[in-house]
Amino acid sequence: MNKPSQSPWRKSIAASSIAFALTLSACESEAPVAEPEAVADEPVEDVLPVMGPERVILGFGDSLMAGYQLPEDQGYPERLEDVMRARGINARVIDAGVSGDTTAAGLQRIGFVLDNLEETPDLAIVELGGNDLLRGFTPDQTRENLSGILDALAARDIPVILMGMRAPPNYGAEYQASFDGLYPELAEQYDAALVPFFMAPLVENPNLLMGDRIHPTAEGVEEMVAATVDDVIAALPEEDR
Numbered sequence: 063m064n065k066p067s068q069s070p071w072r073k074s075i076a077a078s079s080i081a082f083a084l085t086l087s088a089c090e091s092e093a094p095v096a097e098p099e100a101v102a103d104e105p106v107e108d109v110l111p112v113m114g115p116e117r118v119i120l121g122f123g124d125s126l127m128a129g130y131q132l133p134e135d136q137g138y139p140e141r142l143e144d145v146m147r148a149r150g151i152n153a154r155v156i157d158a159g160v161s162g163d164t165t166a167a168g169l170q171r172i173g174f175v176l177d178n179l180e181e182t183p184d185l186a187i188v189e190l191g192g193n194d195l196l197r198g199f200t201p202d203q204t205r206e207n208l209s210g211i212l213d214a215l216a217a218r219d220i221p222v223i224l225m226g227m228r229a230p231p232n233y234g235a236e237y238q239a240s241f242d243g244l245y246p247e248l249a250e251q252y253d254a255a256l257v258p259f260f261m262a263p264l265v266e267n268p269n270l271l272m273g274d275r276i277h278p279t280a281e282g283v284e285e286m287v288a289a290t291v292d293d294v295i296a297a298l299p300e301e302d303r
Contacts (some may be wrong), residue, residue, distance in 0.1 A: 110150030117282065117298060118181060119143075119155045122168065122211075123189030123225070125277060126260065126286075127159025136280045141287045142294065156183070164193045165207030168284035172214045185298050189260055190239050191245075195233070201240040205248065212252045223297040224249050225260035225290075255297035263289050 121127045121139035129137025138158040146153035158175050160167070168190045188211060194204045208224075215222050228243035229238040249256035261278075263285035264270050270282030278286060 075282075109148045112147050112152050113150050114152050116152045116154055117146075117185070118183045119153060119294070119298075120175075120179070120183040120186040120220070121155055121157050121159060121189070122172065122175065122186055123159045124163040124168075124193055125159065125161035126192065127157065127187070127189050128161045129157070129159070129283070130161050130277045131272065132280055132283065136283060138283050138286060141283055142291060145287055145291050146295065149291075149295075159189075162193060163190060164197055164199065165190045165204050165211070166194075167197075169207045169210040172211050176214065176218060176220075181219055182218060185294070186220050186222050186223060187260065187294065188212070188215070188222055188254075191227040193226070193239075195229055195241070201237065201244055202243065205244045208244070208248055209251075212248060212254065214253060221254070221297060221299055222252065223255040223257065223294055224252075226256060226258045227261070228259050255293060257290050257293050262292070 065292075119139075119142075121142070123165055127138055129140070134140065137159070139155040139159070143153050143155040146155075156179070160171070160233060163171075168188075188208070189202055190208065190211070194207075212222060212224075223288070224245055226242075226249075228239040231238060233241070246256055246258070264278055264282050267285070268275070270276065270279055272279055
């Protein structure tokens with residue numbers, strides 16, 4: 063498979079209310095004019111100041127991570143970083159997604175990626191497997207490749223959150239059960255956090271997909287971030303939150 067800001071709300075006072083207040087002041091100059099009460103349900107800016115040491119997160123995956131046909135600042139890693147920083151977390155999310163990557167390709171490059179990072183990440187997001195379905199990999203092949211990637215990360219003591227994928231029903235019940243089951247099984251084996259189905263928001267609302275019916279639009283990415291940001295934050299090591 064082949065990448066939220068808020069504006070401050072201004073208070074408004076109706077012209078008629080201003081006119082009424084001025085008239086009342088002229089007639090009863092000796093009486094203090096009451097200040098207009100604040101609107102109780104007025105939205106409050108919830109962007110928090112960024113605090114604490116920098117938390118480095120590696121986004122390792124395919125086009126869903128790379129932001130296929132999207133502007134660079136609208137991919138999943140970039141939007142995830144923005145949302146985490148809006149919550150006050152000093153996050154830096156590295157985009158190491160490559161469109162078209164299978165788990166086999168990911169296994170081939172994980173060592174190179176890790177060797178060329180300036181510092182060891184606090185967390186790695188591993189998102190691969192969709193292209194395995196398109197290329198006809200067996201679930202056992204996908205499992206073996208993902209195990210190799212997780213082994214490489216474990217060897218460097220890098221915690222992982224695994225983004226699960228699911229096979230479509232037309233692959234057959236046996237294949238579907240085997241493929242879908244490998245993600246929770248690997249997460250348990252490697253003590254990794256798990257998002258059961260990374261593409262869930264897109265399946266629930268196909269309007270979030272591009273014309274190819276595979277890749278998310280910018281709005282789709284926003285929904286994927288919204289659905290997973292809490293899991294990513296929870297997966298950060300306790301001392302790093």
